[in-house]
Structure formats: C-alpha cells, structure tokens
Amino acid sequence: MFARLAVATVALLLVPVVPASAAGPLKDRTNRYVGSAVAAQPLNSEADYRSVLTREFDSVTPENEMKWAVVEPNRGQFNWSGADAIVNYARQNGKSVRGHTLVWHSQYPGWLNNLGSSELRSVVQQHINTEMGRYRGRIRAWDVVNEMFNEDGSRRQSIFQQRMGDNYVADAFRWARAADPSAKLYINDYNTEGVNAKSNALYNLVRTLKQQGVPIDGVGIQTHLSIQYGFPTSMRQNLERLAALGVDIAITEADVRIPLPADSTKLNTQANYYKQVWDACHAVSRCVEFTTWGFTDRHSWVPGTFPGEGAACLFDTNLRPKPAYTRINP
Numbered sequence: 524m525f526a527r528l529a530v531a532t533v534a535l536l537l538v539p540v541v542p543a544s545a546a547g548p549l550k551d552r553t554n555r556y557v558g559s560a561v562a563a564q565p566l567n568s569e570a571d572y573r574s575v576l577t578r579e580f581d582s583v584t585p586e587n588e589m590k591w592a593v594v595e596p597n598r599g600q601f602n603w604s605g606a607d608a609i610v611n612y613a614r615q616n617g618k619s620v621r622g623h624t625l626v627w628h629s630q631y632p633g634w635l636n637n638l639g640s641s642e643l644r645s646v647v648q649q650h651i652n653t654e655m656g657r658y659r660g661r662i663r664a665w666d667v668v669n670e671m672f673n674e675d676g677s678r679r680q681s682i683f684q685q686r687m688g689d690n691y692v693a694d695a696f697r698w699a700r701a702a703d704p705s706a707k708l709y710i711n712d713y714n715t716e717g718v719n720a721k722s723n724a725l726y727n728l729v730r731t732l733k734q735q736g737v738p739i740d741g742v743g744i745q746t747h748l749s750i751q752y753g754f755p756t757s758m759r760q761n762l763e764r765l766a767a768l769g770v771d772i773a774i775t776e777a778d779v780r781i782p783l784p785a786d787s788t789k790l791n792t793q794a795n796y797y798k799q800v801w802d803a804c805h806a807v808s809r810c811v812e813f814t815t816w817g818f819t820d821r822h823s824w825v826p827g828t829f830p831g832e833g834a835a836c837l838f839d840t841n842l843r844p845k846p847a848y849t850r851i852n853p
C-alpha cells in the first residue's frame with residue numbers, strides 16, 4: 524500500500540505539468556507543422572521544457588545552434604554539438620526540423636570579413652555544402668537567405684551583397700539545392716507580415732527568382748509582433764499574393780511581445796494577435812507551418828533585446844499555457 528502510494532507520488536512528481544488543453548496538444552489541432560525555436564541547453568537540462576516541447580510541437584528550429592558563427596567560429600574549426608543535439612532529439616521523437624540559417628548578415632564569424640569577393644563566394648558555397656550536407660535528408664526546410672532587405676525594400680548592404688553582388692541570392696539557392704535536394708528552400712524575413720515596402724520587395728524578388736528558374740520553394744514570414752503596434756491586418760492578403768507565385772509559406776518565428784508588466788488586458792490583446800496569425804496561415808492553403816520563436820517566457824530573446832518588454836510566448840515561465848495558447852487551441 525505504502526509502496527503503491529509512494530510509486531504514485533513519485534510518478535506524479537515526474538509529470539512536470541498538466542496537459543495544457545482539454546482539446547489535446549496544439550500539434551494535433553492542425554494539419555500544418557507546428558513548431559518552436561529551441562535551444563540545446565534547456566533541451567538537455569530542463570525536463571519540463573523538453574516534455575512540453577515534445578507534447579505540443581511537431582517541428583523544431585535551432586534558435587542559434589546552426590548559425591555560421593556557432594558552427595564555424597574559426598575557419599575550418601567546426602562545432603556541431605548544439606545542432607547535433609537538436610537534430611538527434613528530433614529524430615528520436617519524430618519531430619521535423621527547420622534549419623536556420625545559412626546566409627545572414629548577423630551572427631557570421633568575423634573571419635569572413637577578411638575575404639575578398641571570389642574567396643567569399645567559394646567559402647559561402649562550401650559553408651552551404653558542409654552544413655546542409657551534414658544533415659542531408661534530416662532537415663525538412665532551410666532558411667537559406669535570411670533578412671536580406673532593409674525596411675524601405677532596398678537590399679541590405681551585407682558583406683554578401685557588397686562582395687558577391689545581387690546574384691548571391693540565386694547562387695545560394697542553387698548551391699543549397701545541390702547540397703540537399705530533399706530540403707525545401709526558403710527566403711526568410713521580418714516585418715514582412717502585411718503589405719508594405721519590404722514585403723513588396725520580397726514579393727518582387729521571389730517572382731523574379733521563380734521566373735529565372737532559381738530553386739526557391741518557400742517564403743518564411745518571421746512574425747515578430749508587439750501589442751504596441753497595430754496588427755498587420757493585410758497579412759492574409761500578403762500571404763495569398765506570395766503563395767500565388769507558386770511557393771509555400773511558413774510562419775517561422777512568431778512571438779508577440781508585451782510592455783511589462785503583463786496584465787490580463789494585455790494578455791488578451793496578445794491572444795488576439797496570435798489567433799490572427801494562426802488564422803491568416805490557415806486561410807492560405809500553401810501556408811504549411813506555424814512556428815513560434817520559443818514557446819516559454821522562461822527562455823525568450825525578447826527581454827534581452829527590448830528592455831521593458833517580454834512575456835511574448837504561448838507558455839509562461841512555469842510552462843503554464845497563457846490565454847494566447849488557449850485562444851488558438853481552445
């Protein structure tokens with residue numbers, strides 16, 4: 524009797540959190556991939572983090588572990604430990620992986636700055652080959668080119684743009700297709716949810732790339748929102764026009780930050796924003812993925828980048844579902 528009780532108590536203690544929704548996990552609510560950015564550190568060390576992730580999501584995006592500065596901090600010296608941990612977790616738990624990201628102006632290693640244009644070109648190709656090749660067949664979709672536009676729709680003057688010229692985008696996609704023909708290849712950006720100068724530029728570029736036969740399969744819409752700004756109500760229209768170009772759409776990094784402290788009014792507004800993103804994706808048949816940039820306020824990039832803001836995720840710091848979660852999975 525006592526032994527049975529003790530076993531029951533231990534079992535209870537081992538279950539980190541109660542199921543979030545009577546309706547079942549979020550991933551079972553939709554035929555879209557439901558993903559989250561994940562970090563290897565809590566994945567390896569926090570049982571409740573791992574358990575909620577496993578229960579609620581069917582896709583994972585390494586938050587930082589596949590970025591160039593992490594995987595090749597010095598030329599020819601590789602560090603795959605975090606990326607491997609996440610890909611292995613995914614394989615063991617039947618999760619899909621979104622690779623993030625190959626060509627990006629941020630978080631690239633400093634040694635690239637010393638390269639001239641022809642050397643940079645071959646190094647970028649080699650980087651794409653090496654990283655995509657390592658995980659060939661195990662990554663569903665890759666963010667090949669990330670954040671290449673300025674807000675006004677002009678091209679960001681990254682080292683790739685400056686040293687390799689306009690064609691760096693088409694080249695990156697061609698190299699990526701060759702490196703892993705089974706992966707869907709995406710261009711990804713932020714502040715491109717609604718119709719605006721930046722999303723117009725994105726639309727025009729994708730149309731041109733398609734016309735040129737460049738192997739691009741999808742457009743990632745990051746969707747970092749704040750309740751301080753109005754919801755981008757033209758989101759559905761924007762997703763529809765992009766999908767009409769013959770590409771898939773993914774919501775790749777959704778979160779909705781709140782000026783702290785959060786209260787029930789703000790959390791309710793946040794819930795409305797998440798629901799509108801969810802609905803915009805579900806209104807467009809080619810929107811194949813709804814991924815959030817982290818799932819718990821315990822681990823979120825927001826407070827570090829926007830002092831005084833936070834509480835941007837679907838689950839609170841104790842991994843309890845917030846109103847936003849319940850709104851999309853009632």
Ligand code: 9MR
Nearest residue numbers: 586587623629630669713745776816824
């Ligand atoms: O969440 C990431 C954070 O931990 C990093 O410090 C930061 C560095 O730039 O990148 C964050 O992730 C970004 C993503 O890779 C691209 N889109 C914007 C995300 C939030 O900044």
